[in-house]
Amino acid sequence: MKYPYASSMTAILAMSLTACSALKPADVAPVASYRLEAIAPGSSPVPANATATIMLGTVRAAAGYDSNRMLFMRQQYQVEEFQQSQWQKPPAAMLMPLVAAALESSGIFKVVLQAPSAVLTTYRLDLEILSLQQDFSSKPSQVHFKLRAHLSDRQNQQIIAWHEFSISVPATSEDAYGGVLASNQAVAQVLQQLRAFCVDQVTQNAQARKKQP
Template identity: 45%
Template sequence: MKTINKMPAARFGRLLAGAVSVIALCACSGLRPTATVHPAFYALDGAPVTAPLPAKAAAPTLIINPPHAAAGFDSQRIIYVRENHKLEYFANSEWIDPPARMLGPLLVSAIENTGAFRAVVLTPGAATGDLRLDTEIIRLQHEFQSSPSRVRFTLRAYLVDDKTRRVLAWREFDAAVAATSEDPYGGVIAANRAVQSVLKSLSQFCAETVDNAPLTK
């Protein structure tokens, strides 16, 4: 008959206590809340506010429709591109509002400063004026396909005679600005510079169109 060696009671007790401790530790770890990463929120800003040029007495009124954005660019998510035709999003960095919504007040401020219009009003289609500006964000993306990376902002704009609905002029504005660093914040700084560059060009476009295009009275 074989002899079965029994484990000493003291050793068995130590092993049992260790096993219970491990189980308790695992249970506590499962109950402990995981660390939450809070997203960082960023804004688009216009150029520093300056006193607008005085408008002529006969200057027209401009109605700005709320800007739109192309599919994929109509949310608060900050977009970056590493491969052609593939949009990706930063996990913990967002705009405080969709870029199209932030752009509206910036358009008003930039165009007011030209003095080309008696009034510039951001409002939906129900309001009427002499001219109407329709805009669409074609892209606003941080591109990592070159070094340094860059942010590209493309905006399409139509200036319309509000009485006849005739398109007086349209243009697509594009700006690409090198990022100050290879991270979301560096892209945000570049995005703001690109937006300010496009706003300056758009303001000049609107003022020149008013000077050169006859309006319906």
């Protein structure tokens, strides 16, 4: 015996199952978060008669590099972002404690502070990330890291020196994680150069002060 509504019910059920499938969220791979954890250069002992102090002020980032997005390029002038990979924090936020550790290990500063602080230090260092991105236009891909530094004498409120650090490190693999490893290497090398820059400038400034009448 045939039931007149059987075919109709089957059709309705099939439509319901199709609708449920359409509403079910697609399987999306979780977003991976990465950190900048570059190892600071080797430490030098601070002399007992050290008097120089420094404050690490602002660590800014140029437009596009002020978020936790991980950026890359496949052709000149076109910047893209990884969809399934990101920085755990904006690079500027992760860079600040790394720079502080590098300055503390320099052996020239009695005290290293991070802004904001009401304590008046001898010097102030302000930084700006100009670029941090992986470039796939060549193989192996390269991570380009540029950092600008301004060192100020807080006693006379003048910038005594500035420098732009630029370094490129080849990635070990053609993916976001290869870029993360290269980024940490690039940051480590720039930290070493930045520390040497601060030591040289502070030493020269101290010697110039001694020559003043």
